[in-house]
Amino acid sequence: MDREPVPKKPRVGEEESNGLHSPVTLCHTAPSNELWYQESLKAPEAFWDQLAKERLEWIKPYDKVMDVDMNSGDIKWFINGVLNVTVNCLDRHARDNPDRVAVLWEKDEPKQHEPVTYKQLLDMTCQVANVLKSQGIRKGDRVVLYLPMIPLAIAIILACARIGAIHSIVFAGFSAEALSSRINDATAETVITADEGVRGGKTIPLKETVDTALKESPCVKRVLVATRTGAAVPMAAGRDHKLEELMKEESTECPPEPMDSEDPLFMLYTSGSTGKPKGILHTQAGYILYTGLTQQYVFDCRPGDVFACVADIGWITGHSYVIYGPLSNGVTTVLFESTPVYPDPGRYWEMTERLKVTQIYTSPTALRMLLKSTNEYVTKYDRSSLRILGCVGEPLNDKAWQWYYTVVGEGRCTVVDTWWQTETGGIMITPRPSANDSTPKPGYPMNPFFGIEPVLVDDKGEVITGNDVTGNLCIRKPWPSMARTIYGNHEKFLETYYRPYPGYYFTGDGAYRDKDGHYKITGRVDDVINVKGHRLGTAELESAMNRDGRVAETAVIGCPHDVYGQAILAFVILKDGVTDDEDSIITGLKAMVKTGVGSFAVPHKFLIVPGLPKTRSGKIMRRILRKIANNLYEELGDVSTLANPPVVNDIMQKWLKEA
């Protein structure tokens, strides 16, 4: 067969000598971009087969590469294969290079980092895995994690994978109530947390929040508590245990559980159009293959690299590019506990100099926040180790792109604006610098990754051909790390992703394909908003606020914000007869969101209005609210068909007065 060879023999490359590493054996021969891409679409089975055989260590080989029906949403990859992802992330590297640094923990405390080698991480993971087993946790059990960014968190995550338990990480910024609803949805019997977290010099009361959550989560039988600050926290007798104490009793060896390719690896909740967050489920082989592949090729990852994805492990970016992708490739991953502005806006670049970071992967919001300070915070540090500057979560606007490229990268590094989702498991549309891709264009994630075939579809479901066109972004071909289901609700999974456009995976985003065929994301086409790169369902925020007895109805929309991308704007209608002053109402609503979801989701602006624009059937016309909030009054269109036309003018007056 005439095909571009996938690199076979691992090649040890030039080692960057920063004293932290021993040589890595990551393959690094960049295949020709276009050829490889064409091949991946023409013969997907052969393409993925070769990669799965070469890149993964199997306990038992699979019989068939894939069995996927994009109409019915039945998805299986590497059928009947048996493996354990932790063998791929730990054992094989610890075997060859035990002293290579797996994790560089960048502590919240300025200028402090601690290395953890592959051998140490393997030992720690096995010890935790043995604790889990001693506690009676078995394959298929759900374990909820509410953790700070510490190396032990990675060992806990991998320990679940070691024994085949399904981890469900809940971002440590979520409230007790949000945590409890996720625990209950998964009917988890085990929660693992820490005494406290530390971020930006402040402590976060993790155990306390867990204790509050558990009042509403009777399914939980045990809580394991790791130590970060050593603060004294209440321990419920019989239920709570100090993790490190239990670890002392356990051996550092734990045989990996043989896992079927399609056994669940983890679930992760994300917001959709409806009120209830969805537990997106990912499985074993396809996920580990695709995250490793993208980590290597999108970031041009080479032996000796220090890869710094600064996302929290509570989001998919942290799962795929702090933990699974880089560790499966045996490279050094940075675990960043702090914030971009602690102790000052030079934090990323001071860290870059100290750790000799080669790739940094952050969010447009962080960049927009940083570019407000003087460039000296960047330029005073040596950034010559950097080669790739990555970004994810929301559109990277021109100003931020230019600043990243010119000031941070001195015009020498490639900017990769990567588009993907919790549901896709890994990066989907992105420049591919390892393969001499065309020069990235600001604001454009550019091109589909190997094996990915994006299509634009109009509202009737017709595929839009040609270039210089806009449409609903769908994906035509299956890829290994695609989500398999929504935990406990397969019907919802099909309804959300496979029924809107039969035969395609529907992303929920709109996109533009320019005259050269490059992609730009135009934003969500559903009621999901994206604030600081965090996805929030409007219905989720509304239902939290609607619990305030003084409120009749609320409607949340996203409006443009120069740092956050989108700010959250809440329209509020009060019940008849409520005479409380606006400040007290707003304070109350903020508290409602803080308890119902978390501080990070509190709306930035509230507008108390006499009514909301509705269709005759009672549906809120968010489109009209969005136009008003964007000051696009001429574009409101015909409002005479609304159930209550005058309300539009009332809202506009209120907006003009307060905006």
Ligand code: WT7
């Ligand atoms: C939504 C997914 C996947 C990691 C972070 C977010 C938006 C993501 C980009 C980008 C424009 C982007 C989309 C997508 N998004 N990356 N490069 N340009 N928009 O994961 O929470 O699942 O959110 O984030 O709207 O659907 P997520």
